[in-house]
Amino acid sequence: MPRPRKFVESDVVSSASEVFAAHGLAATLDDLVRATGLGKQSLYNAFGGKRELFFRALSEDRKEATRAVSEALGHDGASPLERIRGHMLRMAIEFSSSDRRVSLTTRALVESTGEEDPLSTATKASIEQLAGIYAQCLEHARENGDLPEDANVQSLAVYFVAITRGMELLGRAGVGRAVLTAVALDALRVLHGQRMGD
Amino acid sequence: MPRPRKFVESDVVSSASEVFAAHGLAATLDDLVRATGLGKQSLYNAFGGKRELFFRALSEDRKEATRAVSEALGHDGASPLERIRGHMLRMAIEFSSSDRRVSLTTRALVESTGEEDPLSTATKASIEQLAGIYAQCLEHARENGDLPEDANVQSLAVYFVAITRGMELLGRAGVGRAVLTAVALDALRVLHGQRMGD
DNA sequence: TACGTTATTGACCAAGCGGTCAATAACTTG
DNA sequence: CAAGTTATTGACCGCTTGGTCAATAACGTA
Numbered sequence: 449m450p451r452p453r454k455f456v457e458s459d460v461v462s463s464a465s466e467v468f469a470a471h472g473l474a475a476t477l478d479d480l481v482r483a484t485g486l487g488k489q490s491l492y493n494a495f496g497g498k499r500e501l502f503f504r505a506l507s508e509d510r511k512e513a514t515r516a517v518s519e520a521l522g523h524d525g526a527s528p529l530e531r532i533r534g535h536m537l538r539m540a541i542e543f544s545s546s547d548r549r550v551s552l553t554t555r556a557l558v559e560s561t562g563e564e565d566p567l568s569t570a571t572k573a574s575i576e577q578l579a580g581i582y583a584q585c586l587e588h589a590r591e592n593g594d595l596p597e598d599a600n601v602q603s604l605a606v607y608f609v610a611i612t613r614g615m616e617l618l619g620r621a622g623v624g625r626a627v628l629t630a631v632a633l634d635a636l637r638v639l640h641g642q643r644m645g646d
Numbered sequence: 647m648p649r650p651r652k653f654v655e656s657d658v659v660s661s662a663s664e665v666f667a668a669h670g671l672a673a674t675l676d677d678l679v680r681a682t683g684l685g686k687q688s689l690y691n692a693f694g695g696k697r698e699l700f701f702r703a704l705s706e707d708r709k710e711a712t713r714a715v716s717e718a719l720g721h722d723g724a725s726p727l728e729r730i731r732g733h734m735l736r737m738a739i740e741f742s743s744s745d746r747r748v749s750l751t752t753r754a755l756v757e758s759t760g761e762e763d764p765l766s767t768a769t770k771a772s773i774e775q776l777a778g779i780y781a782q783c784l785e786h787a788r789e790n791g792d793l794p795e796d797a798n799v800q801s802l803a804v805y806f807v808a809i810t811r812g813m814e815l816l817g818r819a820g821v822g823r824a825v826l827t828a829v830a831l832d833a834l835r836v837l838h839g840q841r842m843g844d
Numbered sequence: 845t846a847c848g849t850t851a852t853t854g855a856c857c858a859a860g861c862g863g864t865c866a867a868t869a870a871c872t873t874g
Numbered sequence: 875c876a877a878g879t880t881a882t883t884g885a886c887c888g889c890t891t892g893g894t895c896a897a898t899a900a901c902g903t904a
Contacts, residue, residue, distance in 0.1 A: 450850035451900040575819045603828035610812030630801035648880035649870040
């Protein structure tokens with residue numbers, strides 16, 4: 449009965465995501481209107497406002513990021529450690545690409561207050577989810593005998609989240625592909641050492 | 647002859663820095679007026695506007711950050727590698743402290759456009775400066791024989807900038823002291839391994 | 845083809861923004 | 875103590891902001 453929408457919701461979120469990636473929450477409602485092609489009111493009807501649309505975009509970004517990492521670290525014939533290696537090298541290229549924008553999750557991380565607000569909750573969950581994926585792959589490596597029996601899979605997983613975040617920021621600072629690749633290879637050496645000097 | 651100022655410039659910059667650390671460039675002129683105690687016009691006279699004040703704060707933040715790292719990695723009897731270790735462990739504690747705010751440099755990194763604007767230039771310089779300090783210390787370690795002769799000191803230096811940036815973000819996401827310390831120890835294993843699996 | 849429902853459109857609004865102005869105050873120096 | 879210079883103060887301004895409203899359009903259904 450009702451008048452049908454002229455837009456595809458996921459397309460709108462995707463366009464909005466680019467705008468938010470470029471300008472963060474400081475992106476203007478007008479930017480969004482221009483990027484999505486919708487009118488203000490339609491945007492408001494469909495999503496509820498700028499902030500809500502940001503969360504929606506953030507959620508999609510997170511879904512996509514975890515999907516991508518999941519796929520990169522998933523079974524494909526190579527050993528778990530080889531998959532992590534390939535993943536890190538691809539990240540180095542990705543992060544050093546000149547048109548790469550900082551991920552919404554990282555943006556949200558910086559803009560989050562540390563309190564219990566929705567932004568902080570969302571970013572925290574995002575980090576934990578990513579760490580979970582790394583942990584799974586690392587656990588497989590350990591079962592394979594590619595990591596020492598007493599390797600701390602949990603902290604290593606968080607370590608990989610940290611180093612990828614750091615590489616992302618460095619890419620923003622203009623660090624080029626060669627250096628970032630070298631950094632990725634350095635980072636991987638963590639998996640080869642035997643014991644921490646305590 | 648002129649009427650003297652009622653404020654100390656460095657104090658104003660310091661107060662402003664906190665506000666910017668908390669809210670980024672989105673901090674309002676009113677926030678700054680409240681935090682510094684100066685009137686708008688005085689702020690304007692002394693610094694030239696919000697953006698200029700931000701740059702001033704960013705510059706101080708950068709100076710302080712490099713000073714701190716320099717001191718931590720400087721000569722103090724311990725070996726270069728031990729100094730790096732101590733530094734990383736202190737960073738883990740610092741970044742996981744609950745009232746810690748994200749550094750202005752990291753903020754600027756995220757908000758920079760990647761173009762040639764002043765923000766990007768400043769952050770790039772900041773990263774390079776930090777990497778330089780790490781490189782110096784690592785070079786000493788190599789001369790000491792604590793690192794293999796063929797270790798790539800330059801990329802390792804950038805690696806340490808990356809992992810500390812990542813740890814900073816994770817601290818923002820609520821990762822606690824224990825986990826962040828474990829991550830720091832993981833990160834250090836890079837210096838113990840012998841050869842990269844190529 | 846008339847009706848009910850929702851989408852779209854463009855005008856509109858109050859609040860908050862960064863910044864400015866003009867008047868006044870405080871100090872040093874002659 | 876008068877003159878010159880800069881600081882401070884509070885009122886003010888034009889613009890942009892996120893959001894709203896009322897009118898109209900487009901569809902399925904009866």
